[in-house]
Every structure is written in C-alpha cells, then in structure tokens.
Amino acid sequence: MKDVFAKLAADFLSAAVFFILYVATDDVVLATSAAVAVAIVQVVYARIKGVSLSFMAYASVGLVIVLGGVTLLTNDPRFMFAKPAIGHFAIGVIMLKRGWMLRYVPPIVAETIPEYVTVAGYAWAALMFALGLGTIAVAMTGDIKLWVLYITVVAGGAKVAAFALQFVAFRFVVANRIRAARA
Structure with missing residues (x-):
C-alpha cells in the first residue's frame, strides 16, 4: 500500500508544484516552468537510480511538457488545468x-x-x-x-x-x- 501512495505522489508531484506556485505567486510562467522541470528531474532521477518507468509515467511527463509548453507560449494556465x-x-x-x-x-x-x-x-x-x-x-x-x-x-x-x-x-x-x- 505504501508503494501505491508513493507512486501516486510521484505522479501528481508536478501538478502539485504547479498548483502551489501558481496560487502563491499568480505567475503562470514560474509555476509552469517549475512543473516541467520537476517532471524532467523525476525521469532523470529514476533513470539514474535504475528504476524502470511505466508507459503512464512517460505519458504524464510528456503531457506536462507539451501542455506546459503551450501554457508558456500562451501565458494561459487553462492548458495545465x-x-x-x-x-x-x-x-x-x-x-x-x-x-x-x-x-x-x-x-x-x-x-x-x-x-x-x-x-x-x-x-x-x-x-x-x-x-x-x-x-x-x-x-x-x-x-x-x-x-x-x-x-x-x-x-x-x-x-x-x-x-x-x-x-x-x-x-x-x-x-x-x-x-x-x-x-
């Protein structure tokens, strides 16, 4: 059960970072950039540790990068939402x-x-x-x-x-x- 919650927390980490920073600063660029960075760091960290990631983990990172990119280009948080x-x-x-x-x-x-x-x-x-x-x-x-x-x-x-x-x-x-x- 502990492992399930750890995986869920990892899956939602970039979204949580986005949400917290956006609420705290009202800065879409900062919040989105941090969320994208966290998603990339998670993948790099897993690769360094030798942890194999599931398709869903890669898909989640891909979504954060793509939707984060669109959010940054448009300065509109609705894409991340x-x-x-x-x-x-x-x-x-x-x-x-x-x-x-x-x-x-x-x-x-x-x-x-x-x-x-x-x-x-x-x-x-x-x-x-x-x-x-x-x-x-x-x-x-x-x-x-x-x-x-x-x-x-x-x-x-x-x-x-x-x-x-x-x-x-x-x-x-x-x-x-x-x-x-x-x-």
Missing part, C-alpha cells in the same frame, strides 16, 4: 475493455456475478469520460479555486461515491444469488 482530463479520458478508454474489472474484484464476486462486474466496468468508463469533460469545462473558466474544488471534491468524491455504491450493490447481489442457489 486541462491535464487531468487527458488522464481521465485515457483511463476511460482502457476501461472500455470488456471484463477489465473482473481481475480486481474478489473471486466470489467474479464467479457469482460476472455480468454485473462487466456492466460496472462500463459504468466506470462512462464516469471517467464525464469527469474528463467536466475537467475541461472547469479548466476553460480559468478559475483556479473552482478547478481545485472540482478536481478534489467533485472528481475525487464521485470516484469514492461510485466505489461505495458498487461495493454495496455487489454485496447485495452476491448475497441474493448465494441465497437463491441454496434455496
């Missing part, structure tokens, strides 16, 4: 694969209600696409406070709520199927 949307869309596309979620649920769920798990996988994909569209809509306002509220409360809360709903629904349906099979 839109970065999480690309992640949501990429994850949504991955979640369109039929049955992707079956390997992430307990065996009793996968064996008892595989059709529900498949439908839930598509629902997660739809949620990712909706959150991506919402991120772009909020990013286009250019309001950093609204963007932070959306990314943390709305997007984060929607994922937590979806997970909780799925957990309760799966428990209910599995319990009913097991009771029906015994009867």
Whole structure:
C-alpha cells in the first residue's frame, strides 16, 4: 500500500508544484516552468537510480511538457488545468475493455456475478469520460479555486461515491444469488 501512495505522489508531484506556485505567486510562467522541470528531474532521477518507468509515467511527463509548453507560449494556465482530463479520458478508454474489472474484484464476486462486474466496468468508463469533460469545462473558466474544488471534491468524491455504491450493490447481489442457489 505504501508503494501505491508513493507512486501516486510521484505522479501528481508536478501538478502539485504547479498548483502551489501558481496560487502563491499568480505567475503562470514560474509555476509552469517549475512543473516541467520537476517532471524532467523525476525521469532523470529514476533513470539514474535504475528504476524502470511505466508507459503512464512517460505519458504524464510528456503531457506536462507539451501542455506546459503551450501554457508558456500562451501565458494561459487553462492548458495545465486541462491535464487531468487527458488522464481521465485515457483511463476511460482502457476501461472500455470488456471484463477489465473482473481481475480486481474478489473471486466470489467474479464467479457469482460476472455480468454485473462487466456492466460496472462500463459504468466506470462512462464516469471517467464525464469527469474528463467536466475537467475541461472547469479548466476553460480559468478559475483556479473552482478547478481545485472540482478536481478534489467533485472528481475525487464521485470516484469514492461510485466505489461505495458498487461495493454495496455487489454485496447485495452476491448475497441474493448465494441465497437463491441454496434455496
């Protein structure tokens, strides 16, 4: 679990640097330059340490560099604000694969209600696409406070709520199927 949080922190480090510097200084060039530099340093550090990076790590750095470059050219932070949307869309596309979620649920769920798990996988994909569209809509306002509220409360809360709903629904349906099979 500790390793998962370390990877998440590394994935969000450049975004956190951007956000903190932008809020503290209101300087798009400084915040963006620092975020791009942090992303590049992370890759160089990993290479020096001999750590192999995943495709997603390279994709994240690429996005920071590309969107950071556009942000620097236009002096407009909305491009950096839109970065999480690309992640949501990429994850949504991955979640369109039929049955992707079956390997992430307990065996009793996968064996008892595989059709529900498949439908839930598509629902997660739809949620990712909706959150991506919402991120772009909020990013286009250019309001950093609204963007932070959306990314943390709305997007984060929607994922937590979806997970909780799925957990309760799966428990209910599995319990009913097991009771029906015994009867």
